[in-house]
Amino acid sequence: MSPLPVRRRTRRIQVGSVAIGDGAPIVVQSMTNTDTRDWRATVAQIERLQAVGCELARVAVPDQEAVDQLARIKSHIQIPLIADIHFDHRLALAAIRAGVDGLRLNPGNIGGREQVKKVAAAAREHELPIRIGVNSGSVEKDLLALHGGHPTPRAMVESALRHVRLLEDENIDRIKISLKSSDVSNMVEAYRLLADQVDYPLHLGVTEAGTLVQAAIKSALGIGILLHQGIGDTLRVSITGDPTQEIPVAYGILRALGLRRRGVEIISCPTCGRTEIDLIRLVEQAEQRLRVVQTPLQVAIMGCVVNGPGEAREADVGIAGGRAGGILFRKDRKPQKVPEQQLLARLIGEIESITGESIGPVESEP
Amino acid sequence: MSPLPVRRRTRRIQVGSVAIGDGAPIVVQSMTNTDTRDWRATVAQIERLQAVGCELARVAVPDQEAVDQLARIKSHIQIPLIADIHFDHRLALAAIRAGVDGLRLNPGNIGGREQVKKVAAAAREHELPIRIGVNSGSVEKDLLALHGGHPTPRAMVESALRHVRLLEDENIDRIKISLKSSDVSNMVEAYRLLADQVDYPLHLGVTEAGTLVQAAIKSALGIGILLHQGIGDTLRVSITGDPTQEIPVAYGILRALGLRRRGVEIISCPTCGRTEIDLIRLVEQAEQRLRVVQTPLQVAIMGCVVNGPGEAREADVGIAGGRAGGILFRKDRKPQKVPEQQLLARLIGEIESITGESIGPVESEP
Numbered sequence: 073m074s075p076l077p078v079r080r081r082t083r084r085i086q087v088g089s090v091a092i093g094d095g096a097p098i099v100v101q102s103m104t105n106t107d108t109r110d111w112r113a114t115v116a117q118i119e120r121l122q123a124v125g126c127e128l129a130r131v132a133v134p135d136q137e138a139v140d141q142l143a144r145i146k147s148h149i150q151i152p153l154i155a156d157i158h159f160d161h162r163l164a165l166a167a168i169r170a171g172v173d174g175l176r177l178n179p180g181n182i183g184g185r186e187q188v189k190k191v192a193a194a195a196r197e198h199e200l201p202i203r204i205g206v207n208s209g210s211v212e213k214d215l216l217a218l219h220g221g222h223p224t225p226r227a228m229v230e231s232a233l234r235h236v237r238l239l240e241d242e243n244i245d246r247i248k249i250s251l252k253s254s255d256v257s258n259m260v261e262a263y264r265l266l267a268d269q270v271d272y273p274l275h276l277g278v279t280e281a282g283t284l285v286q287a288a289i290k291s292a293l294g295i296g297i298l299l300h301q302g303i304g305d306t307l308r309v310s311i312t313g314d315p316t317q318e319i320p321v322a323y324g325i326l327r328a329l330g331l332r333r334r335g336v337e338i339i340s341c342p343t344c345g346r347t348e349i350d351l352i353r354l355v356e357q358a359e360q361r362l363r364v365v366q367t368p369l370q371v372a373i374m375g376c377v378v379n380g381p382g383e384a385r386e387a388d389v390g391i392a393g394g395r396a397g398g399i400l401f402r403k404d405r406k407p408q409k410v411p412e413q414q415l416l417a418r419l420i421g422e423i424e425s426i427t428g429e430s431i432g433p434v435e436s437e438p
Numbered sequence: 439m440s441p442l443p444v445r446r447r448t449r450r451i452q453v454g455s456v457a458i459g460d461g462a463p464i465v466v467q468s469m470t471n472t473d474t475r476d477w478r479a480t481v482a483q484i485e486r487l488q489a490v491g492c493e494l495a496r497v498a499v500p501d502q503e504a505v506d507q508l509a510r511i512k513s514h515i516q517i518p519l520i521a522d523i524h525f526d527h528r529l530a531l532a533a534i535r536a537g538v539d540g541l542r543l544n545p546g547n548i549g550g551r552e553q554v555k556k557v558a559a560a561a562r563e564h565e566l567p568i569r570i571g572v573n574s575g576s577v578e579k580d581l582l583a584l585h586g587g588h589p590t591p592r593a594m595v596e597s598a599l600r601h602v603r604l605l606e607d608e609n610i611d612r613i614k615i616s617l618k619s620s621d622v623s624n625m626v627e628a629y630r631l632l633a634d635q636v637d638y639p640l641h642l643g644v645t646e647a648g649t650l651v652q653a654a655i656k657s658a659l660g661i662g663i664l665l666h667q668g669i670g671d672t673l674r675v676s677i678t679g680d681p682t683q684e685i686p687v688a689y690g691i692l693r694a695l696g697l698r699r700r701g702v703e704i705i706s707c708p709t710c711g712r713t714e715i716d717l718i719r720l721v722e723q724a725e726q727r728l729r730v731v732q733t734p735l736q737v738a739i740m741g742c743v744v745n746g747p748g749e750a751r752e753a754d755v756g757i758a759g760g761r762a763g764g765i766l767f768r769k770d771r772k773p774q775k776v777p778e779q780q781l782l783a784r785l786i787g788e789i790e791s792i793t794g795e796s797i798g799p800v801e802s803e804p
Contacts, residue, residue, distance in 0.1 A: 103708065103710055104710070105708065105709040105710050105713065132710040156710070207748070208748070208752065209748025209752075210748060211748075222752070223748075223752070254705045254752075255752075256694040256695060257694075257695060257696050260666070279707070279708075280705040280706055280707045280708075280738070280740065281705075281706075281708075282703075282704045282705065282706050282721070282725075283704075283706070283718075283721060283722060283725060284651060285650060285651060285654050285686075285687065285690075286690055286703075286704065288651050288654045288655050288658070289654050289655075289658045289687060289690040289691055289694060290658075290690070290694050292654070292655045292656075292658035292659045292662065293658045293659070293662040293666075293691065293694050293695065294694075296658065296659040296662060296663060297662060297663055297666050300626070300659075300663050310707070310708040311708055312706040312707065312708055312709060312717065312718055312721045312739075313708075313718055315708065318708075320651075321651065321655060324651075324652055324655040324656070325655055325659065328622040328623075328655060328656050328659050328660075329622060329623060329659065330623050337648075337652075338648045338649075338652065339620045339646040339647075339648065340646055340647075340648050340649070340678040341645070341646045341676070341678065342469065342471065342645075342646075342647075342676040342677055342678055342679075342681065342684075343471040343678060344469055344470070344471050344498040344522070347471065351678065352649075352678055352679055355648070355649060355678045356649065359648075359649060372620075372646070373678075374646065382573070382574070382575025382576060382577075382589075386574065386575075386588070386589070386620075386621075
């Protein structure tokens with residue numbers, strides 16, 4: 073693994089028990105898509121997010137009924153809770169009273185200076201961090217006009233700095249900032265510009281990225297290019313679908329860049345005319361069964377002897393297909409021949425022995 | 439869309455009708471996973487690859503039976519054909535005689551200087567390009583030993599340069615090079631090192647990247663970080679599964695970076711507690727039906743009025759959900775209110791009118 077460029081220096085903030093910025097591990101977060109007013113459904117979704125590794129949960133707080141559920145939701149979950157608020161400063165005040173661990177709120181859109189003062193006073197009192205979240209769709213009309221009518225990276229940065237100054241004027245410095253766009257190049261450029269101008273931690277994300285595969289592509293590109301340049305302290309992968317899908321994508325990005333490790337990474341070849349075992353099925357079955365493993369582990373499942381053994385030897389454990397079965401590898405051990413029918417079971421057995429974790433049969437999806 | 443960094447200057451090679459390097463559009467390629475000896479299955483798979491936008495097809499040529507099918511396969515397909523050969527120079531000679539458009543072959547592993555001379559003579563005579571394809575698993579033992587026993591980026595680059603010199607010694611300069619690894623950071627570093635040392639076009643890929651979603655993440659990261667730095671002239675996304683899945687991922691990467699445009703890009707939000715229509719279903723249905731569209735088009739499907747209208751207005755056409763249905767947007771037209779049940783049909787109708795393409799009912803999968 074090649075070393076990454078030096079991480080950008082930032083201040084550190086605390087969102088409940090979770091540290092963000094200044095060298096802390098890059099934090100994986102998500103947002104519920106339940107109706108926040110339905111506290112049971114919201115808690116259930118946050119529990120599923122927690123179970124796959126989500127470290128911060130954000131919920132939409134569109135009205136008083138939603139804010140009324142926050143204390144109850146908070147009392148039922150283990151990870152910090154962030155309230156996402158637009159327009160109404162009274163919801164922000166009520167969310168703070170309810171005990172949330174952070175706000176996502178743009179101070180420029182809550183009604184005026186007096187409203188900002190009130191929210192800032194409450195946030196200071198509770199030492200609560202605020203995320204300023206600029207989206208390309210939320211850039212103010214006067215800034216759009218100054219930038220040719222489009223939410224350019226510069227327009228997004230200026231919008232963010234305007235919100236930042238409103239908070240700084242109230243002596244708030246527990247700030248993180250996001251500059252999300254559905255345009256990857258614009259998003260990358262916007263964060264790079266901002267990173268040169270402030271030392272607040274940055275929350276990375278590509279917004280409105282579509283369903284699972286397209287969202288994985290766009291998020292890996294936008295978030296990955298920035299992380300590779302040392303920029304970014306927390307991230308959210310946005311997917312149109314069940315938010316629990318977002319977490320493995322987030323860890324996939326962080327793992328591939330050597331920034332976080334969690335669970336099994338499967339190295340498997342695309343198969344070709346040389347493949348003589350049913351590799352695709354084997355990989356899919358292994359992927360299903362290994363999803364429960366928490367220990368970071370690299371598992372190779374290779375179709376042939378041309379690239380297979382070489383790649384598999386770099387992994388912690390692996391198999392490579394041959395003519396009448398395959399070869400089982402494990403770091404620093406002699407490879408063993410195994411018949412095709414036993415390959416998966418033997419691989420699972422080795423992984424149980426390495427990790428000390430018990431790998432049951434396939435779990436049913438929620 | 440922000441401009442990308444200047445593209446790296448390279449020589450240009452021709453693979454049949456397809457130009458690679460020196461400012462040519464970045465070429466999307468794939469490799470069949472059929473048994474090449476089964477020419478019908480191989481042709482059928484290449485036809486499906488062509489249909490979704492694949493521009494070069496590579497086939498494994500493990501033996502004489504496979505090489506015997508190349509002329510027939512070539513005569514049935516429209517895109518250039520590349521023969522993937524290891525170890526046996528006679529297969530390379532036979533593939534050239536069969537009329538393939540390029541070879542993927544590492545001259546260091548075909549038996550010796552005499553064998554390289556023969557293949558080089560035939561390649562020169564037919565003006566055929568050769569891709570040197572170093573994988574982290576194929577680095578020679580002496581180079582591994584020099585680099586601490588691991589296929590480090592430097593070891594991979596030295597391995598590639600060794601193969602390059604073997605061809606250059608035979609006056610071959612129609613060369614492209616790949617340096618694939620399953621480790622994204624190593625892969626990025628290896629290509630960057632190589633890009634400083636040669637001016638041959640580079641074929642990008644992350645190898646053994648796993649099944650669809652993980653492969654999309656790792657490929658977007660590795661290929662995307664390099665493309666964003668101006669490096670890369672052709673690419674393959676490797677997926678353990680049907681290779682036709684690779685092509686939309688490849689175009690997704692190129693589109694998100696502003697390098698190629700093809701078909702519909704859907705901008706859709708992750709939904710949240712504010713969403714009041716069944717957005718996920720709507721996006722999935724739209725994605726299915728819009729797959730046939732060739733015209734580059736950005737379509738927004740947004741759940742709410744907070745970010746929706748802003749984002750949707752940047753798209754060519756879009757809808758944003760509200761309380762009793764939604765709003766239909768189209769660039770430079772006044773937004774219209776539409777009941778929820780008619781949203782998809784009205785959106786499809788607008789897209790047919792913009793593109794002039796006919797969008798039928800959902801196609802069945804092959």
